Amino acid sequence: MSDKLPQDKKQYPPTGEPRETFEGHGFDDDRLQRVHAQLMREKEEPSESFSPTPLFLVFVFMILAFWAGVYMVWYGGEFSAFHYDETKSAVVAEDTGPREIDMMALGRRVYAQNCQVCHQASGDGQRGVYPPVARADWVQDNPERLIKVVLHGLEGRVEVNGNAYNNAMQAFGRLNDQQVAAVLTYIRTDPDFGNDSYPVREELVAEVRSEYDGRRNAWTQPELEDIHGPVTGEWSPPEGEEPEEEPDPAS
Ligand code: HEC
Incomplete structure (x- = not known):
């Protein structure tokens, strides 16, 4: 047109x-x-009014509510607290028994917390004041002597690697058997300390502790030599008591 x-x-x-x-x-x-x-170019005036919710939305809502109910019945676990444990996986874990303690890791920690201040992280000690535990004849000698040193302390004149010290080490009797065994195993076998000896068993610590129960004073070198002989830096476990496997230096 x-x-x-x-x-x-x-x-x-x-x-x-x-x-x-x-x-x-x-x-x-x-x-x-x-x-x-x-x-026709003019638009209809808007006006206030009311229109009911579309029926199909009402149905959609009812279907959703029904589905939610079914879902809760299926997966709600009867709303019992026993059905939820975020620490458990769905697969029942195999019972592997008590967890084995990593003696070297424990020993490293005990050393860092108790011994490092004097014997140093390197284990070299401090010349004339604190004897070394790294590459030390004492450390590679009889473990019972070391257990006594840790449990009751050591004082007076001592000779370590041919160098004389005259100081005092406090007692660490508050460490438990496992911690003492671990720290001694650590300094005797960790390659960083350059000692190549045998691990120390927890039971041996328990034996020494009960044998000297009630002892208050620190040991002296002559006293220890009376029991264990002079420090040579050589020691092997008695017949039949060798550990089954060499300690794994990597662990
Ligand atoms: C307060 C400082 C100090 C602390 C902490 C200390 N020591 Fe000692 N340690 C000494 C001194 C000092 C001697 C030598 C004692 C003497 O001169 O009579 C010694 C001696 C030793 C010896 C024998 C000699 C040698 O060097 O091989 C061993 C083994 C030893 N200590 C291990 C440990 C262990 C393991 C710990 C931690 C549980 C520890 N010490 C904590 C100061 C300390």
């Missing part, structure tokens, strides 16, 4: 002409359409 109109009438109302009405005019088809077009 619009392309039939002359160019200047394409825009309605055409420039310069008054707005058309039906008044005083006959119904001619072209004009009727133009008036209609004029009306």
